[in-house]
Amino acid sequence: MRMLLAAVALLAISTPVLAQTAASDTLVAATTNGMVISLPQGDVDVTYTPDGKFSAANGMVTGTWRIDGTKLCTISSVNPGETCVVYPVGKKPGDSFDVTGPNGTATVKINAAPPAK
Secondary structure, three states: OHHHHHHHHHHOOOOOOOOOOOOOHHHHHHHHHOEEEEEOOEEEEEEEEOOOEEEEOOOOEEEEEEEEOOEEEEEEOOOOOOEEEEOOOOOOOOOEEEEEEOOEEEEEEEOOOOOOO
8 A cells, every 4th residue: 555655646647638738749749648656665667647637546536637737737536636747858658767756756658668458
């Protein structure tokens, strides 16, 4: 359960796309292909749908997402308050990088390809 809570907290680091500014290329790739968030407790897969919903930790966590420029903003079943975290620009599928949110730093890897339908 701690891993799940940590993942959800960092997922926010990480609601339909209603971008107030142009969406970051990194976030477009991440929300199209999904990502893996690496935590000391283990890896958490996150998938996103075009209608602004996401699922993580094998469906144990669900919520909504939106992009606001270089920020990914999420509301989840475990963390009902919106949290927005800045992502670096210029990342593409297969890239790994660190992001820092309210609960610390995590490594994010953008999946190389979108999830199979």
